[in-house]
Amino acid sequence: MTIDRLGWSPFFRDSFELFKRDGAYPARISRAYYNSFTIAGENGEENAVLTGKLRAECEANGDYPVTGDWAALTREQNTHAALVHGILPRRTKLSRKSPGKGFAEQVICANMDTVIIVGAFDLEWNPRRVERYLTLAWNSGAEPLVVLNKRDVRGDWEALLAETECAATGVNVLAVSAETGDGLDALERVIAPGKTAVFIGSSGGGKTTLLNRLSGGAAMATGEVHTKTSQGRHTTSTREMTILPNGGIVIDTPGLREIELWADESALGNSFADIVEIARGCRFSDCSHTNEPGCAVMAALEDGTVKRGHYENYIKQRREIRYLERLSDTNLMREDKEKWKKIGKLQREIEKRGKEGR
Structure with missing residues (x-):
């Protein structure tokens, strides 16, 4: 079997040049089991393991090879076992x-x-x-x-x-x-x-x-x-x-019981292209599409252009993605925490004034 039949392309060929100098050969991971893998290449299918260095790198960054990855391998001198030295950049x-x-x-x-x-x-x-x-x-x-x-x-x-x-x-x-x-x-x-x-x-x-x-x-x-x-x-x-x-x-793949989103907001421009296009007509550029005046999305919901279930799913996914973005940015997390501290302080002051006015 040639690696071209496995999806090898100029994208991976260019990435492999660095490993090629070390005498490595390319193969694709057809099954992944944490530290051990089945690979497919010009030698057919065989088992492979990560080198100690690569395993330490994977443990450090939490990013292990997965099915579909292209790997750079060499042979262990004594046993001739396949060793994974590196993973080529992922196209998707x-x-x-x-x-x-x-x-x-x-x-x-x-x-x-x-x-x-x-x-x-x-x-x-x-x-x-x-x-x-x-x-x-x-x-x-x-x-x-x-x-x-x-x-x-x-x-x-x-x-x-x-x-x-x-x-x-x-x-x-x-x-x-x-x-x-x-x-x-x-x-x-x-x-x-x-x-x-x-x-x-x-x-x-x-x-x-x-x-x-x-x-x-x-x-x-x-x-x-x-x-x-x-x-x-x-x-x-x-x-x-x-x-x-x-x-x-x-x-x-196994059936997914949970569909936890991992995406940025640009992905919604495809899944909800109609709503994103309508949102261009909102009065405010940072409109949340929930209660602002001049919201084009809310107007489309009211006149039936956008179905409620479709709209509610958009709002839910948008909130999930923005929450992920806040978690991934420590500065935004800090700002978010400070904002809620100020809101809480203001709320306590309002409650205190209300009690004093009774």
């Missing part, structure tokens, strides 16, 4: 905030061309959830695509498709069936030879079943979906790269 990366109360980025995978958001017509499909996935996808630097699976189980799938298309502004939405094969031709054209796509979505959407159909075999085990709750079992436990018969590459 899909990230979310790490689950829990901490503040850290969790990179899900890297160097994908397309982020495919997989849902299913038999689930309690919610277009608002698609908007959250789209914010992550746009922020990754890759092209998003929405795929709604299991159209064979819903007679009214065309109505749900139209509703999703309204929520996914400027993004292609495909209705497919992994069971019957309907609509898969269009999906295969997206995952072209040498191109990488990642499947993301809730458990039970049929990501792994879809991958099995595209790959022409049982790439991974699939789980049943509860008939009453439509909740699927997490049959994919790792992020794994699969090469399709047509030469395309797919990274399958």
Whole structure:
């Protein structure tokens, strides 16, 4: 197998020059298990580990190699084991905030061309959830695509498709069936030879079943979906790269229970392009679109141009992202803390005056 088939490009070739002088060779990480990895390259698939120096660097910055990364490797002299000396710069990366109360980025995978958001017509499909996935996808630097699976189980799938298309502004939405094969031709054209796509979505959407159909075999085990709750079992436990018969590459991921945003506000310009455009007409440049006079977004909400659910999701995501930005900037955190101290002091003074006036 040539590395070109794995997505090797001039971008990575230029980055690799520094390692090439040390006798390293390139390979792509197809599975990541913390300190040990499966790599794919011109020697086929093999296991690899990080060098002590690289492992220390990863522990220090909290950024470990992930599925889809390109690595520079050498051979250990005695055992000929593959050693990862470095990770090439990422062209794209899909990230979310790490689950829990901490503040850290969790990179899900890297160097994908397309982020495919997989849902299913038999689930309690919610277009608002698609908007959250789209914010992550746009922020990754890759092209998003929405795929709604299991159209064979819903007679009214065309109505749900139209509703999703309204929520996914400027993004292609495909209705497919992994069971019957309907609509898969269009999906295969997206995952072209040498191109990488990642499947993301809730458990039970049929990501792994879809991958099995595209790959022409049982790439991974699939789980049943509860008939009453439509909740699927997490049959994919790792992020794994699969090469399709047509030469395309797919990274399958476990179902995401939490979609913690890790993005900057510019990503909302794609997920909520209609609202961002309308906001240009607001009287104030720093309008929060909640209660200011002359707010064009509130006016559009009142006349029905913008749907309430769409608007509320925009406001929620905007607040989340701004909160992340405050956490990441210690100066903003300090200013925010001082502002609330002043507000608290003023509130206490007002309460004191009120008591004195009684």
